[in-house]
Amino acid sequence: MRHTISVLVENKPGVLARVAGLFSARGYNITSLAVSETLSHDISYMTIVVDAEDEKILEQIKKQLNKLIDIISVTDFIKKEHIERELLLLKINYSAKEKTKIEGILNKYLAKVIWHRDNLAIIEMVGGQEEIKQLLHNLDKFEIKELVRTGKLTMAT
Amino acid sequence: MTGAEIIIECLKREGVEAIFGYPGGNVLPLFDKLYDSDFKFILTRHEQGAAHAADGYARVTGKPGVCIATSGPGATNLTTGIANAYMDSIPLVAITGQVKSYVIGNDAFQEADVTGITRPITKHNYLVKEVKDLVRIFREAFHIASTGRPGPVVIDIPSDIQQQETEFVWVQNLEIRSYKPTYFGHPGQIKKAAKFISASKKPVIYAGGGIIISAASLELKELAEKIQTPVTTTLLGLGGFDEKHRLSLGMLGMHGTAYANHAIMDSDLIIAVGARFDDRVTGKLDAFAPHAKIIHIDIDPSSISKNVKVDIPIVGDCKNVLGQLIKEIKKPPDTQEWLKTIDSWKRKHPLIYKDGDKIKPQYVIEQISQATKGEAIITTEVGQNQMWAAQWYKYSHPRTFVSSGGLGTMGFGFPAAMGAKVGCPGKIVFDIAGDGSIQMNIQELATCVCNKINVKVAILNNGYLGMVRQWQELFYKKRYAHTCLHNPDFVKLAESFGAVGIRVTKKEEVRAAIDKALSIDNTVFIDFHIEPEENVFPMVPAGEAINRMIGGMA
Secondary structure (H helix, E strand, O other): OEEEEEEEEEOOOOHHHHHHHHHHOOOOOEEEEEEEEOOOOOEEEEEEEEEOOOHHHHHHHHHHHHHOOOEEEEEEHHHOOEEEEEEEEEEEEOOHHHHHHHHHHHHHOOOEEEEEEOOEEEEEEEEOHHHHHHHHHHHOOOEEEEEEEOOOEEEEO | OEHHHHHHHHHHHOOOOEEEEOOOHHHHHHHHHHOOOOOEEEEOOOHHHHHHHHHHHHHHHOOOEEEEEOOOHHHHHHHHHHHHHHHOOOOEEEEEEEOOHHHOOOOOOOOOOHHHHHHHHOOEEEEOOOHHHHHHHHHHHHHHHHOOOOOEEEEEEEHHHHHOEOOOOOOOOOOOOOOOOOOOOOHHHHHHHHHHHHHOOOEEEEEOHHHHHOOOHHHHHHHHHHOOOOEEEOOOOOOOOOOOOOOEEEEOOOOOOHHHHHHHHHOOEEEEEOOOOOHHHHEOHHHOOOOOEEEEEEOOHHHOOOOOOOOEEEEOOHHHHHHHHHHHOOOOOOOHHHHHHHHHHHHHOOOOOOOOOOEOHHHHHHHHHHHOOOOOEEEEOOOHHHHHHHHHOOOOOOOOEEOOOOOOOOOOHHHHHHHHHHHOOOOOEEEEEEOOHHHHOOOHHHHHHHOOOOOEEEEEEOOEOHHHHHHHHHHOOOOOOOOEOOOOOHHHHHHHOOOEEEEEOOHHHHHHHHHHHHHOOOOEEEEEEEOOOOOOOOEOOOOOEOOOOEOOOO
């Protein structure tokens, strides 16, 4: 099952390696990871998305995370109400004919063009993972040159 | 003060008395200040020896052990010792030199990413980037190493930081916001546990190293007597409960006593205290204690429900929680029938071996046990020697059995004995070794002789890597792939270092040799030529239920 785990940590060198090490030591792949400072600059917030093959092992990882000295708190959002958002940037190559069609799709998903030159545009979208998936599905007949995503951000409601 | 002077001052204020270490280029500024200090500094002959010695020192004194090594190879040589301490929850502060801070990451001479390498084998580690952080880091390191579930902490200090100057400002109140171990059990859980205990008919206490670490032996005895419940200990729990006590079942698990394993398998309630349900204890997990409810007391929440499903988890310090439980239990369970059953198992399946004309290792250990009246500190290497030492020496006091439990490090026992002797100079320290293990850190003979650290080493010499050979005999059709050893002359070897060597080839010479070794004011190697193919029994084959033991049954 896919879990979204947030971790409040001391904003210090090496902390990310400690956190990542607990996953990698058990052969777990981190699906996405977002890290940034919080209101206080000495605390960082990590959002980790991971597919647990074995819930018991994930439970163990969470306990081990809690044990790390630099970790302040660990939250698993699987049974917690929360908001999820992700930022997507994609570079698309389009012809004049396609322009209106693409604009229609972008409007539907509240995505926007934030840069363009000739037939090349960079599109930005903020949304939940499902909406982003739909946008990408709608755009897959166009020529997408490049795509980057931030990984999921979460906040408990 | 310079960084090096600050380190010395911090070590003094933390109450450090003995330090084990080895110098090198990137710890020279620190060693220059050690030269003027009052610490008992023990120069080992290998950094691994320093780490194990500090570990042994910590195990017998309860105080954090301290070791120092230089950068690169010095630090990597410490790592086995650090991993060993980590697995067995031993407080250790390892100080390593590092290349100058401005060349870190440039593949400088003797550079290794020590915080990277030791991250998964330390409770915490530090790379010191600024000299003004030293005091706080040392305060935190000693605090973290010795509180909660103890463990090793590494402080990696670039040589230029050791030379830089700053004002010494002691950190009075230490505050680590993210590190707050739970010391007392939740009252609700204690109540539930007490109810379970009162209602049980066949309870067993399964006590681990946590009993020793939290100094809970008295509470353990009080609880066991109050609820008339037998106690089995893990390897690291040996000494936590007097083996001469009527309620003692000795050790459980792969080479545990038959009656301990039967008691666990038949019990209706297991009270696990400071133990972690290691695979050497549980055997086949699905078949482990099928009728038992489990109460698990441990200071480390990540130990609970890791291997077995626990009915009542209690996070807290063993000593405190046992105290809480003793108070809470109003009605002790009626265990008379249960104790009778256990007594019959004890009579039917005692721990035995077949004595003969040749020297049996079990006999040697029994003789050491008698000669030292069970009052010595016993350290072990890893393998058959370790299991025989666990089975046949009778332990009565905590902190008298020093063994590499979790990591199973061959070469641990001898340097650990050295550290133990430095920590408890008034005690007899005996390393029970195999002819394979002893050669893994044999260079420490020089350390013992030069520093007059008088330890005794019983080499159970069977010319094999005995435990591996035993598995080959039982599970690999006696194909002894690379387990036969061609050994040096241990007597001459000891003598060449300035120690004393005694060879024993006849059974009737065993006791006299032990007595002689004890009377000599020097390190003594006793080379016991034992029955070469003697096995450790009983034994639970790996992956079997723990009541499916082979061998050693009367």
